[in-house]
Amino acid sequence: MITLLIGDDQYAIKKKLTSFKSALDPAWTTFNYHRFPQSSLSDAIDCTLTIPFGTLKTKLIVVEDCNFKQFDDDMLKTLSLLPQIPDFSHLVFVAPSFDKRLKVSKLLISHAKLLELMLIPPWRTDLIAQSISSQAKSLKLLLDSNTVDYLAQAIGNDLTRAESELQKLAIYGEGRRLTNAEVQTLVPSQTQSSLQLAEAIRENNLRKAMTLLDELLLRAEFPLVICATLSTQFRTWLWVKAAICASQQRFAIVSGVKLDNEIAKVCQIANPKRVYFLKKEVAATSELALAQAVTLLLELEVSLKQGAKADFMLSSILTIARLFQPIQSI
Numbered sequence: 001m002i003t004l005l006i007g008d009d010q011y012a013i014k015k016k017l018t019s020f021k022s023a024l025d026p027a028w029t030t031f032n033y034h035r036f037p038q039s040s041l042s043d044a045i046d047c048t049l050t051i052p053f054g055t056l057k058t059k060l061i062v063v064e065d066c067n068f069k070q071f072d073d074d075m076l077k078t079l080s081l082l083p084q085i086p087d088f089s090h091l092v093f094v095a096p097s098f099d100k101r102l103k104v105s106k107l108l109i110s111h112a113k114l115l116e117l118m119l120i121p122p123w124r125t126d127l128i129a130q131s132i133s134s135q136a137k138s139l140k141l142l143l144d145s146n147t148v149d150y151l152a153q154a155i156g157n158d159l160t161r162a163e164s165e166l167q168k169l170a171i172y173g174e175g176r177r178l179t180n181a182e183v184q185t186l187v188p189s190q191t192q193s194s195l196q197l198a199e200a201i202r203e204n205n206l207r208k209a210m211t212l213l214d215e216l217l218l219r220a221e222f223p224l225v226i227c228a229t230l231s232t233q234f235r236t237w238l239w240v241k242a243a244i245c246a247s248q249q250r251f252a253i254v255s256g257v258k259l260d261n262e263i264a265k266v267c268q269i270a271n272p273k274r275v276y277f278l279k280k281e282v283a284a285t286s287e288l289a290l291a292q293a294v295t296l297l298l299e300l301e302v303s304l305k306q307g308a309k310a311d312f313m314l315s316s317i318l319t320i321a322r323l324f325q326p327i328q329s330i
Helices: 010-021 026-032 038-048 073-079 103-109 125-138 145-155 159-173 180-186 194-202 206-218 223-245 260-266 274-281 287-305 312-322
Strands: 002-006 033-037 059-064 089-095 113-116
Touching (some): 010 059, 010 089, 010 159, 038 073, 073 103, 145 180, 159 180, 194 223, 194 312, 206 223, 223 274, 223 287, 223 312, 260 274
Parallel strands (some): 033 059, 059 089
């Protein structure tokens, strides 16, 4: 058997490899589990041809950190032996990406099963929350949806950290349901996120927005990823605000929705209970400012895609934040 594990979700890849290892004879794992770098491809193929130890007669060979663009003619010649790999050997190639147009890719895909394990985008907090909820259930950890949402924002898409934090909570909880306050104490939000930046912008907190943006860029967060997260968050706020104003404004974007579950459906929010908090967040915000913010973020995204440097983001972020200046009473 030959498998291609492709993607940047190291947590999922680790889990998949662990499941593959479970097929080995536990008493002979040291002799039947082998890892090779890409440069030792020939040794990896030779290893697949040798007899495994133990009663289960199975061995696992992993070729790690592959960059298929670097596979030369000699390595292609080595891969011509793939059809000769015995059934008792499971050969796994692990790579962050897979260009199906490459000659080596076409050869591999003709013999291998492709599994794509991509990291959940940081702005898809609904999918992150679903993953954390699934992990919590597997650990028999009792958490309500608000607490799961908090963990999704505090941890982000680092599911390896999520597993560690949930295991800690499960040990602490000993089977009882943990409160949101307990979880926030045990799992503080240690990293600044693009969602926190969005909140600072909406609150017209220029100093906090500048600090958060600086910290995100220092952590080598991709400007386009930050921009995409901001766009998603402001678009969500805009739709929720528009839904709230629907019955009051003649030219509302959406109309006929009043209940939180109706708003959640229109705004494509996975957890209807989140609408309650979103409504509070946009209560003092104008629909026009949110719409202008979404437009400016789209313009920022275009500029970044056309080659604008990360430094360009600061002026755009401050311009958007100034849209949310509180109205001065006369």
